[in-house]
Amino acid sequence: MLKVTGSAMPGPMSLLFPNPVFAASRDGDPQPSAPSLLLDELSLYTAPPPLQKPLHVQPEAGHLEQSVATLREFTEPYTGWCKDTYSTIQPKVHSVVQCGSDTYAYLKDPPKDFYPRAGVVGFTGVLGLFLARGSRIKRFMLPAGLMTVSASMYYPEKAATIVKSAGDSVYDRAVQSYAALEKMVNPQSKSGKDSETKP
Template identity: 95%
Template sequence: MLKVTGSAMPGPVSLLFPTRVFAASRDGDPQPSALSLLRDELSLYTAPPPLQKPRNVQPEAGQLEQSVATLREFTEPYTGWCKDTYSTIKPKVQSVVQCGSDTYAYLKDPPKDFYPRVGVIGFTGVLGLFLARGSRIKRFMLPAGLMTVSASMYYPEKAATIVKSAGDSVYDRAVQSYAALEKMVNPQSKSGKDSETKP
């Protein structure tokens, strides 16, 4: 049996120096023998073995997790395509919604004589369909032409603006098509003129 005697040194300093330990003999000798040991040498004060660092062990994936992973891998190209398509279509959808809300606000509080004008323009379109019997070109051209004439009578400023912009674009397209046609018909005439100008 071991008996530890305290030292007169204060606190932590006493841990550094050897401590006197008395051990009782097994023979029944009443005189204990004295040993001088450090506290770390006693089994009561031995430091515990260092803890092992816990390993982050991932559990094995179950059947549901594997199915979800396979589904994600299968749909990944399609989700990227859908995101690109959505980013392309989103502004167009927003513009259509904005146009619809503007039209609703306009029709909710229309200007004076709006509905009679719309009625006359619509009636001329129906009249054009009634008069355009025969070919499909007549069925398209006659109602559209009559509606355009009646609309331009009610809204002359807007009609003049539309006619001017349409005329400019038609003129530009005609000039471009004429130039392209000339290149296709006479490709050597231009190269011949270039060679004549370079003596």
């Protein structure tokens, strides 16, 4: 009869490394020609067959989950609208932030006579508010006009470029409005001229 012997390893270490098993005769001498067996090959140490995977059953949605789903469905159009609005407003916000940072950098290291000039321009605005008692149009026009005149005295080159660009745009708008008004007043004159020139 054969006797099974194995090398002894303490506790958990025997699980990590498979131990060779030798078949020995009754005398206790291992047989040199017998092949070594692993513990996994013996029927006593075989692993149980794998269990079937249990089917995953989706639990029923509770009252809280149903409320959250209803709230999401209700707010979905508004979130899309907010995303569109944010994508529209975002460049404007970035430009305002950039303008603020540029203004801060300019005021941090201003030109030599900037603060006295700004004081004079601000004083003329306050003077315009003081002088413009009465109608609301005066309250708007007089301070703005006085501030514009005093600022143009200190910065004549910038004032000239602004006046030139504003004058060009005003002239273009006046020509367009005149053409639209003429078209509304005399719509038949143009068609009559076209009919006269065709024959």
